[in-house]
Amino acid sequence: MDIVKISFLAIMTALLYALIRHIKPEIAPLVVLGGAAVVLITMAESLLDVSDSVNDMMALSGIEKENVSVLMKSLGICVVTQFAADICYDNSCSSMAAAVELAGRLGAISLAMPMLKTVAELAIGLING
Amino acid sequence: MIFKKLICFCVTVVMILAVTVNAYGVNVDEYSENGLEAIGADKLSEYLSEDTKEYLEKLGCGDIDFEALLDVSPKSVFELLWNMLKGNMKEPLKALLKSTGTVLLVSTCMGFFPDDEKSKTVLNLICGCVTVICVFVPAFGSVRAAATSIGVCAAFEKALIPVLAGVVTASGNPTLALSFKGAAFAAAEFIEAFAANFALPLTGISAALGITGSMLPTLRLSAISEIIRKTVITSLGCVSGLFTAFLALKSVLASSADALVVKGVKTATSFIPVVGNSLGEAYTSVTAGLSLLKNTVGIYAVAALIVTVMPVVINLALWVFSMRVAVAVSDLLDCRVCSEILKNIAFVFSLANSILLLCTAVFIISSGLIVSVKTGG
Numbered sequence: 001m002d003i004v005k006i007s008f009l010a011i012m013t014a015l016l017y018a019l020i021r022h023i024k025p026e027i028a029p030l031v032v033l034g035g036a037a038v039v040l041i042t043m044a045e046s047l048l049d050v051s052d053s054v055n056d057m058m059a060l061s062g063i064e065k066e067n068v069s070v071l072m073k074s075l076g077i078c079v080v081t082q083f084a085a086d087i088c089y090d091n092s093c094s095s096m097a098a099a100v101e102l103a104g105r106l107g108a109i110s111l112a113m114p115m116l117k118t119v120a121e122l123a124i125g126l127i128n129g
Numbered sequence: 130m131i132f133k134k135l136i137c138f139c140v141t142v143v144m145i146l147a148v149t150v151n152a153y154g155v156n157v158d159e160y161s162e163n164g165l166e167a168i169g170a171d172k173l174s175e176y177l178s179e180d181t182k183e184y185l186e187k188l189g190c191g192d193i194d195f196e197a198l199l200d201v202s203p204k205s206v207f208e209l210l211w212n213m214l215k216g217n218m219k220e221p222l223k224a225l226l227k228s229t230g231t232v233l234l235v236s237t238c239m240g241f242f243p244d245d246e247k248s249k250t251v252l253n254l255i256c257g258c259v260t261v262i263c264v265f266v267p268a269f270g271s272v273r274a275a276a277t278s279i280g281v282c283a284a285f286e287k288a289l290i291p292v293l294a295g296v297v298t299a300s301g302n303p304t305l306a307l308s309f310k311g312a313a314f315a316a317a318e319f320i321e322a323f324a325a326n327f328a329l330p331l332t333g334i335s336a337a338l339g340i341t342g343s344m345l346p347t348l349r350l351s352a353i354s355e356i357i358r359k360t361v362i363t364s365l366g367c368v369s370g371l372f373t374a375f376l377a378l379k380s381v382l383a384s385s386a387d388a389l390v391v392k393g394v395k396t397a398t399s400f401i402p403v404v405g406n407s408l409g410e411a412y413t414s415v416t417a418g419l420s421l422l423k424n425t426v427g428i429y430a431v432a433a434l435i436v437t438v439m440p441v442v443i444n445l446a447l448w449v450f451s452m453r454v455a456v457a458v459s460d461l462l463d464c465r466v467c468s469e470i471l472k473n474i475a476f477v478f479s480l481a482n483s484i485l486l487l488c489t490a491v492f493i494i495s496s497g498l499i500v501s502v503k504t505g506g
Contacts, residue, residue: 054234059229062223066232067259074255075238078248101247110250115258122266123341126333126477 006039006049007129036083074108081105148150149374160315168295170426176285177433184436195425198432213440214447220267221447228264228455228471235260236464253466257344260470264455265340268474275481276329279377279488282434283321286492289430290314293499296426301390305383305499312379313495316372319402323368328484336477341391343469354473361480369487373494393402427500431493439487444480449475 013035019025021028051072056070088097109116170193174182182191190197235256242248290313297306335357342350380440452475459468 022412032295054237058230058234062227063234063259063263071234071238071255071259074252075241078252082242082245082248088314105247105251108255112255112258115255115262118266119258119261119340122261122269123333123337125269126272126337127330128333 002042007040009035009039009042029087033087036087040083045089069114070111073111077104077108077111081107159501165182168292168299168426170292170422170429171283173288173292173426173430173433176281176288177437178281180440181281181433181437184213184440185433187212188432188436190429190432193425193429194419198425199373200298200426201432209436210439210443213443217401217440217444217447220271221451223455224264224448225451227436228260228452228467229412229458230465230469231260231263231465232455232459232462232471233248235467236459236462239464254344257340257466257470260467261340261474264452264471265310265474266450268478271441271448272329272333272477272481274324275445275485277325278438278485279321281437283317285430285433286317286495287314290317292426293423293430296419297349297421297499300416300423302384302387304386304390305380307354308383309376309380309495309499311378316376316491316495320368320372324484324488328361328365329481331357332477332480332484335361335480339473342468343466343473351358351469358476358480362483365484365487369491372491376495376498413474424500427496430496431500434489434492435494438485442482442485445478445485448478449482452478 013032015033017028018033020031054072055068059065081100084100085097085104088094089102092104149365173193177185179344191199218474238252238256239249242252278360290310294306294310297303297309335354338350339354342348342354452471456471456475459465459471
């Protein structure tokens with residue numbers, strides 16, 4: 001991941017957006033979306049590397065892979081949801097943003113459902129002694 | 130004249146041979162073995178687990194024998210403690226490593242959303258679940274071990290009470306034996322039921338509420354959890370204090386009553402002509418022998434109780450230590466959700482340990498009281 005490249009790309013996208021917004025406002029969001037997509041694609045490789053390193057570290061500390069993977073997936077869901085919601089908010093589409101946020105939360109919770117079940121069972125076990 | 134002297138000598142020899150009796154020195158080992166068998170103390174070890182028997186063997190007091198108990202050296206005690214520490218170290222240290230890893234992971238995840246409260250709420254829940262599953266689930270067995278140990282100690286105490294009561298009765302303290310039997314049996318029953326049905330479930334409820342509260346801070350469950358903790362701690366202290374005081378007072382009163390009877394017996398024997406004093410001395414010798422038997426059984430029981438709970442106590446203490454280190458790490462990384470959960474987990478271990486220690490203390494004190502009472506008043 002080249003942070004200089006990404007920063008330059010982000011600034012250029014923002015300038016382009018500011019320019020196009022006055023000339024052709026209907027295309028302006030697409031410019032932002034395109035810029036963001038390019039940034040995300042640039043980051044993807046580094047994200048995979050980071051994910052592998054985190055997995056290795058967690059394996060060393062003895063944490064089960066399934067738990068780490070649930071946490072990572074939830075993190076991914078939250079990042080994507082926030083990104084989508086922010087774009088919706090930028091385009092004054094708050095209802096869509098709220099829907100995306102709700103979907104994201106639901107997705108993350110449904111992913112963590114087996115874990116919640118385990119915790120609930122543990123709590124019942126604790127109460128029953 | 131010589132003939133007369135010879136007759137006198139012969140008569141004296143005949144008289145000596147006719148009136149003397151054979152006297153043998155007591156074989157202490159045989160006496161002790163027979164005594165233990167007679168009071169049923171030899172069956173006490175059946176109530177102990179194989180591990181406890183092995184630890185007692187290592188300590189040098191595998192059998193109920195006063196000489197073996199006398200030979201126990203501080204070195205063997207420290208060696209046993211070190212072995213227990215080494216044996217119980219692995220799991221808590223592994224959990225410390227795991228919890229540190231979890232804290233790092235969670236704080237990394239939280240770092241992605243420094244200002245976004247909505248994402249933080251969901252992630253808090255998931256991170257909490259990860260922490261509980263990674264750290265607490267493998268440790269749950271240790272909490273169960275505490276409950277099991279209390280049960281084992283109570284069963285052993287219930288087997289020990291009739292044995293000690295028997296020796297105490299034989300050694301001239303029937304009132305003490307009667308009061309001890311009733312009070313100690315009630316104490317054992319009550320403490321076991323109190324720990325199993327009140328203290329440990331309440332600890333579990335408090336921990337469950339605490340963990341849920343730290344995952345969902347908006348629910349504010351920590352206040353209820355705190356009340357439960359205080360209730361458990363206060364009631365535990367009260368119950369153990371009351372029982373100990375009750376047993377101690379009853380023992381003092383009963384042994385005083387027995388002392389009066391013994392004095393009466395000794396005074397009555399002193400009036401018997403010629404052999405009065407000898408009878409009194411014989412009575413003292415018998416009570417001294419029984420006192421040795423009683424103290425041997427009592428001290429063996431105390432050692433067995435300590436050895437039964439010590440591995441669990443050490444294990445729980447190590448868990449508390451590792452959880453506190455993990456709390457410090459999570460505080461350092463400002464990972465509040467992990468910190469709260471780990472504090473709750475540490476609390477469960479520390480309270481389970483306190484319950485176990487208090488229950489054992491009541492059992493040990495009730496046995497110790499009997500050991501400390503002077504036989505024959």
